[in-house]
Amino acid sequence: MNEPAATGQTPSRGPENSEEIEHVACMLCGARDTEPVLRGQDLRRGVPGGFQVVRCRGCDLSYINPRPTPASIARYYPSDYAPHQPGRPSTAERFYYRWFRDPGLPAGSRILDVGCGGGRYLLFLEEQGYRVAGVEPNAATAATLRETFDLDVHTGQIQDANHPDASFDAVTFWWVLEHTHDPLAALREAHRIVRPGGLVVVALQNFDSLARHLFGAHWHHVDIPGHLYQFTPRTLTKTLERAGLEISRVRQDPIAKDFAPSLGYRLGLDRSLDWAVPNLLALPFDLLAWGARRSGLMTAFARRPAQD
16 A cells, blocks of 8 residues: 655654654644553564554544554555455355445445455445446556456545545445545545535444453454554544544444454464354354444444535
8 A cells, every 4th residue: 555644754764673664643633642552563464573552642542653654554465465356246245245335325326435455345336336436555456447347446545536526425435444544634535525415434443342452462453554543433433523524323333253363363373263163153252242332343424514
């Protein structure tokens, strides 16, 4: 992912890593007064180096600091990174999209999917009669989506795609916003390009989840350092409001695939337990966390005000 750096960042060398890192102020309130929350490393891809998640004392937003620069973050997204693999949606994916990613808009509505990855969701939406476009930082993936599937996909970030004002009925961020170096700028751009009354959907991990409190740095969804930001329902709501959006609701997602993969990391296994049988056996834990409103994944639904 190659992203424009936010303002006020000072590149430096990491004490434990050879790549460049940067120290940043809080994206949400601009403060630099933080406290450490946890320290961890890249458990999914095994890239060496440790990183610290801190919490802003001013607004409670948690984020990695110091963190990889936009230029150096690409090493944490290898060529076989699963979300970047292009292809048509499987039957199981279509079922999942229908039940958990239905935009609830009339056919013909125009939808932009930010960080569209391999394009499966875009192709599903197209099958449902929507007019679709995407934004994808990975240049090779974006090119394949354009050339093989004839999809309208911009290479880069939403901020530099130059879409016209109020040109979409909905903008979606499915497990993407936490990867960006400037989530607030991305959401402000979504506010600009969605029509008045239009929908903005943000799905990501819940840092206040039961599993995060149990497993700490071994929590599956902490995904250091790919997840540059760690939102709670409260800080996500604040960020959306700062972007000028009105919150409709924040949904706790019932199937978070939290417990089994995190347990695998805690036990020091060579691989995460993020596969079918362990996740199925751990489903009662997911449902317990969901019932307690401490699910590992959440989805926020917001709208651009009709008059603004």
